[in-house]
Amino acid sequence: MLIGNAIVGQSGGPTAAINATLAGVIRGAKDAEKKGIIPTIYGMRNGIEGFLAENMVNLSQIFDSEGKLKTLEATPAAALGSCRKKMKSPEDDPKTYARLVEIFKKYDIRYFFYIGGNDSMDTVSKLAKYAKEHDYEMCVVGVPKTIDNDLTATDHTPGFGSAAKYVAITMKEILRDVSVYTMKAVTIVEIMGRDAGWLTASAALAGISDGKGPDLIYLPERKFDVNEFIASINSAFEKHPAVLVAVSEGIKFADGRYVGEGLGGRKIDAFGHVALSGAGKVLEGLVKEEIGCKVRSIELNLPQRCASHIASATDIAESVGVGFAAVRAAVQGKTGVMMTIDRLECEEYSVGFSSADISAIANAVKRVPDEYINEEGNGVTDACINYLAPLIVGEITPEYENGLPKHFVL
Numbered sequence: 001m002l003i004g005n006a007i008v009g010q011s012g013g014p015t016a017a018i019n020a021t022l023a024g025v026i027r028g029a030k031d032a033e034k035k036g037i038i039p040t041i042y043g044m045r046n047g048i049e050g051f052l053a054e055n056m057v058n059l060s061q062i063f064d065s066e067g068k069l070k071t072l073e074a075t076p077a078a079a080l081g082s083c084r085k086k087m088k089s090p091e092d093d094p095k096t097y098a099r100l101v102e103i104f105k106k107y108d109i110r111y112f113f114y115i116g117g118n119d120s121m122d123t124v125s126k127l128a129k130y131a132k133e134h135d136y137e138m139c140v141v142g143v144p145k146t147i148d149n150d151l152t153a154t155d156h157t158p159g160f161g162s163a164a165k166y167v168a169i170t171m172k173e174i175l176r177d178v179s180v181y182t183m184k185a186v187t188i189v190e191i192m193g194r195d196a197g198w199l200t201a202s203a204a205l206a207g208i209s210d211g212k213g214p215d216l217i218y219l220p221e222r223k224f225d226v227n228e229f230i231a232s233i234n235s236a237f238e239k240h241p242a243v244l245v246a247v248s249e250g251i252k253f254a255d256g257r258y259v260g261e262g263l264g265g266r267k268i269d270a271f272g273h274v275a276l277s278g279a280g281k282v283l284e285g286l287v288k289e290e291i292g293c294k295v296r297s298i299e300l301n302l303p304q305r306c307a308s309h310i311a312s313a314t315d316i317a318e319s320v321g322v323g324f325a326a327v328r329a330a331v332q333g334k335t336g337v338m339m340t341i342d343r344l345e346c347e348e349y350s351v352g353f354s355s356a357d358i359s360a361i362a363n364a365v366k367r368v369p370d371e372y373i374n375e376e377g378n379g380v381t382d383a384c385i386n387y388l389a390p391l392i393v394g395e396i397t398p399e400y401e402n403g404l405p406k407h408f409v410l
Contacts, residue, residue: 001331002137003037004110008059009044009051010145011116011123012084014077015159016166016308017319018145019408021115022079023069024323025143026059029111031324032331033060038111043410047083048114048123052099056107057410068408073316074398075407076308087123090130097130110138111330115323117146117157121338122362128336129359139330142338142358143323147305149198152366153356154340158322159305161315161391164202166307167191168392170300171206171214171246178242185294186233186243186287189214190280192304194250196367197221199304202388203246204380215243220250221368222377224259229283230290232378249279259283309405313394318351325353349390 008025010018022043029041043059044051057080063069072079090097103109114124124142131138144151147163171189178187191200197219207213215236218224236243251259260279280297287295318341326339337355344350372384398405 001037001333002110002139004039004108004138006032006038006041006111006113006327006330007044007051007056007107007109008041008080008113008115009047010078010080010082011047011114011120012082012146013117013305014082015145015147015305016076016162016311017159017315018077018115019075019079020073020316020319021143021145021158021323023063023072024320024325025113025115025327026063026069026323027320028324028327030060030063032327037331038327042107042109043080046081047085047116047120048087049083049085050081051103052096054103062410071399071406072408073320074308074311074396074405075409076306079408079410084119085123086119087126089126097127100127101131101134101136104136104138111327112138112140113143113326113330114141115143115145117144117148117151118363118365121151121358124338125336125358125362132336139333139335141326141330141334141355142361143326144338144340145319147199148193148196150196150365150367151338151361152364153338153361155343155351156341156391158315158319158341160198161312161318162308162310163192163199163304164205164388165312165315165392166304166310167199167202167300168205169310170303171203171244172209174298175206175212175214175242175244178244179240182241183294184237184241184243185296186245186291188245188247188280188283188287188295188297190247190249190297190299192300193220193248195220195365197248197250198368200246200248201368201372201380201384202392204385205388205392208385208389213244214246216245216378217380218245218247218251218378219368219373219380220248220252221373223254224251225254225377226286228376228378229286232376233287233291245283247279247283251279309398311396312392313396314391316396317394322353329355349393
């Protein structure tokens with residue numbers, strides 16, 4: 001068992017539950033402190049970038065009460081700040097890794113926790129391997145988070161349930177709004193999801209209480225066909241005048257081009273990903289041209305990942321739990337792993353926490369499986385809804401001040 005300090009960071013896109021995971025890690029470290037294992041847990045500002053600059057805070061001192069941790073749980077976005085730094089391999093950037101070990105030694109850090117998605121797990125994988133090969137004893141553990149739900153090995157990811165709940169509620173509310181008129185109209189809602197359509201699929205949950213959800217749902221797992229799209233809208237018009245469509249930002253044409261590339265040309269982000277925007281807007285123009293009815297597009301944008309006021313209680317509880325379990329696993333000697341949420345086979349929905357080798361997870365993408373998508377490719381199946389439904393159950397009640405939710409700001 002290693003005796004030494006811990007460091008935790010947050011990376012990638014924020015979620016409504018990433019701070020709940022941070023609260024879980026802090027609780028786990030405090031529990032280990034009582035056993036004389038982890039004297040201090042530090043937080044790195046802005047992920048690995050801040051750590052390299054020794055921009056850290058003492059979380060053991062800051063979170064000296066359970067009340068502060070409860071407020072942190074209900075705070076959206078990344079309290080420690082985030083980054084999107086793509087770590088090169090140790091062979092290509094030996095100075096950076098040597099600098100990391102230098103800081104580890106300076107602060108006697110033996111436990112490293114990184115809360116993030118695919119690219120963050122890549123950092124965990126590289127760092128764990130480097131530490132082992134250079135005889136620095138430490139435990140490096142990845143803690144999952146992403147509203148995209150696209151990490152392999154885990155049944156689902158912390159943050160996804162709250163984002164799915166927001167999408168489902170928003171779609172339900174939009175449906176009420178657009179259904180008040182008798183004129184033909186199409187409303188297209190663009191939802192986050194580049195390579196995997198999990199979040200867009202959750203739009204179908206809008207119908208689980210009264211049977212009325214979006215008419216059409218398009219995921220990046222299926223090639224987008226313009227003719228089918230127009231034909232399906234016209235078929236929906238035969239049933240009712242207001243047609244509601246959910247589309248993923250990552251839907252592609254048969255030739256591999258993103259629908260969203262129809263605006264502004266091809267732009268590349270820091271990770272080499274095509275910068276997407278405007279799939280809904282492109283389809284709005286298409287409907288206007290081909291059908292000629294009233295049409296609008298809505299991009300849900302950032303609220304999908306920061307609407308903590310309607311977070312899923314299930315998601316928050318699991319996010320705290322997986323953070324606590326990460327410290328427990330590290331103290332038991334686990335390293336080079338990502339924590340996982342495992343759905344248990346029982347009558348009532350229940351989960352457990354375990355870990356999986358990070359090398360098999362980093363940079364892999366879990367897509368919506370075929371059995372979750374209907375034959376037409378414009379909707380989801382009952383199996384998909386059964387998988388998603390438990391993840392949005394329950395509500396949290398944030399503490400309010402002057403009519404607004406109270407947040408913990410570091």
